Amino acid sequence: MMFPPLSDVFFPARIHEELGIHYKERDEFARIPAVSGVYAWFYPLLITSKDLDECLDRLRQVHLYDAHKQASPILKHDKRLGWSLVTTTIEFKNPPQHISPSMQSIWKESTQDDARFDKLQRVFLRASLLMPPLYVGKARVLSERCQDHIGGASGFAKRYGSRAKELRFHSREVSDLILVTLNTSSVEEEEQDMTEGLVEKILNLVARPPYGKI
Numbered sequence: 602m603m604f605p606p607l608s609d610v611f612f613p614a615r616i617h618e619e620l621g622i623h624y625k626e627r628d629e630f631a632r633i634p635a636v637s638g639v640y641a642w643f644y645p646l647l648i649t650s651k652d653l654d655e656c657l658d659r660l661r662q663v664h665l666y667d668a669h670k671q672a673s674p675i676l677k678h679d680k681r682l683g684w685s686l687v688t689t690t691i692e693f694k695n696p697p698q699h700i701s702p703s704m705q706s707i708w709k710e711s712t713q714d715d716a717r718f719d720k721l722q723r724v725f726l727r728a729s730l731l732m733p734p735l736y737v738g739k740a741r742v743l744s745e746r747c748q749d750h751i752g753g754a755s756g757f758a759k760r761y762g763s764r765a766k767e768l769r770f771h772s773r774e775v776s777d778l779i780l781v782t783l784n785t786s787s788v789e790e791e792e793q794d795m796t797e798g799l800v801e802k803i804l805n806l807v808a809r810p811p812y813g814k815i
Contacts, residue, residue, distance in 0.1 A: 618784070619783060619784040619787070620781070620782070620783055620784070621633065621634065621780075621781070621782040621783075621784070622730070622779065622780070622781055623747075623779070623780040623781075623782065624645075624778075624779050624780065625776050625777065630747070630748075630751055630776070630780070633743055633744040633747050633748070633780070633782060634743055634744060634782065634784055635742050635743065635744040635745070636742070636743060636784050636785075636786040637739075637740065637741045637742065637743070637784075637785050637786050637797060638739070638740065638743045638782055638783050638784045638785045638786065638797065639737065639738065639739045639740075639782075639783050639785065639797055639800050639801050639804065640737070640738055640739075640740065640743060640746075640747060640780060640781060640782045640783065641734035641735075641736065641737045641738075641780075641781050641804070641808075641810070642734060642735045642736045642750070642757070642775065642778045642779070642780055642812075643729050643730055643732060643734055643735065643778060643779040643780075643781065644660075644663045644664075644729065644732065644735055644770075644772060644778060644779075645726055645729050645772055645777070645778065645779050646660060646725040646726060646728055646729045646732065647722075647725070647726070647771055647772070648712075648718075648721065648722050648725060649771045651712040653700060653704075653705060653708045653709075654698065654700070657698050657700075658695075658698070659770075659771070661695045661698070662695075662768050662770075663735070663770060664732075664733060664735070664811050665693065665694070665695060665811070666764055666811040666812060667811070668760055668811060668812050668813060668814045669814060671760055671763065671764070673692065673693065673694075674692075674693035675690060675691065675692050675693070676690070676691040676693070677689070677690050677691075678691075729779055730779070730781065733808055733809065733810065733811075734781075734804075734808055734810045735757075735761065735778065735810055735811060735812045735813075736750075736757045736761070736810045736812045736813045737801060737804045737805050737808060737810050737813055738757075738801060738813075739797040739798060739800070739801040740797075741797075743782050743784070747780060747782070750775045751775055751776045753774065753775065755775075756814075757775070757812055757813065758774075758775045760812050761774075761775055761778075761812050762774055762775070764812075783800075785797055785800070
């Protein structure tokens with residue numbers, strides 16, 4: 602099986618035309634292209650506390666969600682035992698976080714120095730795109746569909762907004778998130794729907810975005 606060379610796929614001029622990163626500041630959402638494509642929403646890794654354990658606890662809560670139950674993931678199983686019906690409930694939680702003393706020391710030094718802290722914040726914000734997406738979708742017109750999310754009209758926006766309010770996320774609305782768009786308009790028009798649908802389906806199955814529904 603032959604694959605296209607990565608140097609061609611990620612050629613700077615081409616990738617800038619097809620891949621976009623959008624956010625609320627400087628009205629970057631206004632730059633969402635009015636073309637067909639797929640997109641994903643990411644939670645910004647903001648350092649909201651200089652206490653490492655508290656910061657991690659807040660960030661780890663974001664992805665612990667079941668879109669179908671609209672709550673933390675819970676598994677229930679009923680089984681008959683004689684005349685009785687036994688219900689087993691399994692609640693999914695984040696395991697305890699173990700941070701070594703050396704890492705704690707590096708964190709403390711980085712957060713106490715303003716210049717180092719600023720650099721650390723910037724690294725984490727860029728690293729937001731290395732996290733699993735919260736939601737993946739497709740659209741014939743990216744700008745219109747993404748504005749539905751930003752305006753709070755979509756199912757994803759309602760689910761996320763409710764959860765963010767409940768657990769008091771720092772980024773309370775979809776408009777506070779980071780949006781990545783991939784322009785697929787280069788695909789032949791008659792193939793666009795099939796291509797976008799296929800890409801969206803595969804991305805959802807592989808990335809398993811917690812606020813999306815199968």
